[in-house]
Amino acid sequence: MILGALVLMPLIAAALLVLARQRTWLECIHALAALGGLAAGLIIATRVWRGEVPTAVWGLLRADGLSALMVVVITLLGAIAALNGLGYIRAEYDDTHLARVRSFFALFHVFIFTMLLAVTTDNLGIMWVAIEGTTLATAFLVNLHNTPGSLEAAYKYLILSSVGIALAFIGTALMYYAGASHAGEIAVNWTSLRAAASSLNPQVVRLAFAFILVGYGTKAGLAPMHTWLPDAHSEAPAPISALMSGVLLNVGLYALIRFKVVTDIAVGVHFAGPWLLGIGLLSLTVAAAFLVASRNYKRMLAYSSVEHVGMICMGLGFGGYWGVLGALLHIINHALSKSSLFILSGNILLKYQTTDIRRVRGLLRASPLTAGAFAAGTLALLGLPPFGLFMSEFLIFRAGVESGPMWVVMLGVALLAVVFAGMLGSVNQMLYGAPPEKVEHGDVLRWSLAPLAVNFALLLVLGLTFPHTIAEALEQALRVLGVSHA
Amino acid sequence: MVTELFPRLVTLLSFAALGTAFLLIVCRDLAGQVRLFAGQSLILTILAAVVAAFTRSAELASVALALALLKVFIIPRVLTRAVVKIGLQPAALPYLGTPAALVVCGGLVTIAFYVMAPVAASNPLPTAEAIPIAFAGVLIGFFVMVNRRRALTQILGFLMLENSIFLLALLATYGVPFIVEMGVFLDVLVVVLIMEVFIYRIKENFDSIEVDRLGRLKG
Numbered sequence: 154m155i156l157g158a159l160v161l162m163p164l165i166a167a168a169l170l171v172l173a174r175q176r177t178w179l180e181c182i183h184a185l186a187a188l189g190g191l192a193a194g195l196i197i198a199t200r201v202w203r204g205e206v207p208t209a210v211w212g213l214l215r216a217d218g219l220s221a222l223m224v225v226v227i228t229l230l231g232a233i234a235a236l237n238g239l240g241y242i243r244a245e246y247d248d249t250h251l252a253r254v255r256s257f258f259a260l261f262h263v264f265i266f267t268m269l270l271a272v273t274t275d276n277l278g279i280m281w282v283a284i285e286g287t288t289l290a291t292a293f294l295v296n297l298h299n300t301p302g303s304l305e306a307a308y309k310y311l312i313l314s315s316v317g318i319a320l321a322f323i324g325t326a327l328m329y330y331a332g333a334s335h336a337g338e339i340a341v342n343w344t345s346l347r348a349a350a351s352s353l354n355p356q357v358v359r360l361a362f363a364f365i366l367v368g369y370g371t372k373a374g375l376a377p378m379h380t381w382l383p384d385a386h387s388e389a390p391a392p393i394s395a396l397m398s399g400v401l402l403n404v405g406l407y408a409l410i411r412f413k414v415v416t417d418i419a420v421g422v423h424f425a426g427p428w429l430l431g432i433g434l435l436s437l438t439v440a441a442a443f444l445v446a447s448r449n450y451k452r453m454l455a456y457s458s459v460e461h462v463g464m465i466c467m468g469l470g471f472g473g474y475w476g477v478l479g480a481l482l483h484i485i486n487h488a489l490s491k492s493s494l495f496i497l498s499g500n501i502l503l504k505y506q507t508t509d510i511r512r513v514r515g516l517l518r519a520s521p522l523t524a525g526a527f528a529a530g531t532l533a534l535l536g537l538p539p540f541g542l543f544m545s546e547f548l549i550f551r552a553g554v555e556s557g558p559m560w561v562v563m564l565g566v567a568l569l570a571v572v573f574a575g576m577l578g579s580v581n582q583m584l585y586g587a588p589p590e591k592v593e594h595g596d597v598l599r600w601s602l603a604p605l606a607v608n609f610a611l612l613l614v615l616g617l618t619f620p621h622t623i624a625e626a627l628e629q630a631l632r633v634l635g636v637s638h639a
Numbered sequence: 640m641v642t643e644l645f646p647r648l649v650t651l652l653s654f655a656a657l658g659t660a661f662l663l664i665v666c667r668d669l670a671g672q673v674r675l676f677a678g679q680s681l682i683l684t685i686l687a688a689v690v691a692a693f694t695r696s697a698e699l700a701s702v703a704l705a706l707a708l709l710k711v712f713i714i715p716r717v718l719t720r721a722v723v724k725i726g727l728q729p730a731a732l733p734y735l736g737t738p739a740a741l742v743v744c745g746g747l748v749t750i751a752f753y754v755m756a757p758v759a760a761s762n763p764l765p766t767a768e769a770i771p772i773a774f775a776g777v778l779i780g781f782f783v784m785v786n787r788r789r790a791l792t793q794i795l796g797f798l799m800l801e802n803s804i805f806l807l808a809l810l811a812t813y814g815v816p817f818i819v820e821m822g823v824f825l826d827v828l829v830v831v832l833i834m835e836v837f838i839y840r841i842k843e844n845f846d847s848i849e850v851d852r853l854g855r856l857k858g
Contacts, residue, residue: 292833316800325815326811357758
């Protein structure tokens with residue numbers, strides 16, 4: 154019941170937004186839908202954590218521990234980006250551009266709908282449809298400003314993501330075929346596929362996983378299929394970049410994780426792990442290379458996402474209790490930190506009217522609040538204590554020391570050091586110095602930054618303490634993935 | 640008698656579908672390419688109908704019907720409208736010339752047979768023999784997308800790739816479940832409509848639909 158409501162609410166909101174004529178109405182519906190979604194998401198999560206497995210719509214929707222985790226991440230960051238979006242869109246478009254404002258708000262909720270559907274459906278085919286839907290919902294959002302640059306980004310994004318995900322469909326069809334031919338007539342449900350996993354034809358599953366890895370890997374922004382990501386994430390409006398980088402990439406990873414569980418049972422754990430390690434390491438390398446000499450701060454943040462998705466993949470690749478726990482924690486931490494940085498980058502863009510790092514000078518003097526938060530967020534993103542990313546990266550490397558080849562761990566740490574130096578150098582250039590003369594003193598959008606307090610508070614909580622509820626939630630997700638405490 | 644004829648008919652139709660993909664490489668005019676796509680979709684519709692009749696599946700019959708409606712009528716019409724609006728012009732402008740492209744596609748067919756051999760061999764269905772042909776169609780769709788510079792031809796490559804995936808699922812498992820197939824069709828339709836809008840915007844912004852012009856974002 155509530156599960157159906159959670160998924161349907163953003164869709165209904167989008168329909169209402171298309172009909173609404175006045176700006177006040179648009180803003181009210183938008184904010185209410187986002188906060189309502191958060192409430193529904195939290196209710197579902199608490200139910201799941203109490204041990205229930207809610208289902209709806211004849212079993213098509215189903216939320217287990219892993220889904221609950223993703224639902225909380227999507228609805229929480231969705232609400233934060235939505236509240237920020239109110240102010241951001243006001244600053245960008247006045248009432249003469251109401252059509253753009255309307256399409257921003259409506260597509261925002263369609264986007265949330267497709268992500269929620271992807272993580273709460275038990276049917277792998279529907280999941281595919283929903284993930285393709287995320288591309289369709291965001292294509293126009295990337296192109297919202299309708300500049301040549303954003304047009305190019307949106308077109309490439311649409312083509313590359315659609316092709317990538319077409320490969321994932323081949324993988325899904327092959328998995329379905331492997332299931333249907335060996336376990337009798339079964340639906341493309343993850344639960345039934347997992348139950349039958351030990352009797353699947355390993356050769357077909359191997360082939361299927363290869364397609365899945367490339368396909369959903371494209372959506373997750375893993376190298377070498379990441380080329381659309383820096384374009385799309387840097388051209389989209391700030392709240393959308395925040396969601397695309399902080400949340401949407403996780404949906405791609407989520408799909409990969411679901412298939413990895415089945416593959417591990419069908420073929421054995423030594424097949425998918427090395428592939429994920431390799432692709433994770435490659436993503437880290439590519440991101441490090443581009444981060445050393447980044448000139449555009451939005452593209453810098455986008456490449457940093459490639460790096461962190463690579464980190465998460467490495468955690469999954471090392472596997473075991475600590476590896477998977479680290480990967481899940483890193484998903485949460487990265488979502489919290491990256492979305493706040495993208496939201497702050499919107500503030501910088503509004504202030505300086507440029508995305509060029511060399512032309513953003515004296516941020517600390519020009520807008521102290523934005524600059525302070527941006528600096529703190531960068532330190533968090535680079536994995537410094539006391540923030541949560543320090544813990545999750547530590548756990549992932551700990552898993553590597555325990556199980557993995559040692560050289561992979563050492564290379565990973567070295568690449569992180571390169572990223573650290575590159576990004577910190579660029580951010581320092583932006584923070585210090587004298588601001589250009591035309592830039593006035595003071596922050597733009599002060600109140601729209603207020604929701605970010607939640608991000609920073611949670612990052613600190615995950616770095617300094619480890620509350621029982623969060624540990625319990627992660628435990629539940631790990632049980633779904635079949636990983637138990639060593 | 641029927642059971643002997645069925646796999647041969649399926650293989651024949653699959654080859655015909657692959658043939659239209661090859662013709663897309665040869666064909667140099669946009670309107671003709673759109674017609675080729677419609678033709679390929681028609682072959683797939685017939686194929687789906689044949690499988691539906693053989694398995695007596697009402698679900699598959701309705702999928703065939705939806706396929707005909709969407710890919711033989713609606714999408715070609717949308718694309719023809721786009722062709723007329725942006726002005727008829729020679730479509731090809733490939734990076735590789737026709738003879739070289741045909742050689743590459745021949746190689747892709749060989750690769751497809753190699754990669755899909757384990758799936759075809761382990762599959763008990765009478766349609767299994769044609770699985771590599773469908774996968775060859777997927778690879779050729781890819782090739783068309785990277786080889787052509789015009790945005791519209793890239794879309795046609797994508798649609799043929801999508802058609803081949805449909806064929807692959809049909810041959811390997813008699814199609815994915817109905818609700819999933821409908822969702823996929825909906826996605827494809829929306830992709831085409833969005834791409835149509837982007838083609839107009841690209842034409843407005845760059846005064847051309849050559850993808851080469853899209854090269855500003857770097858680093």
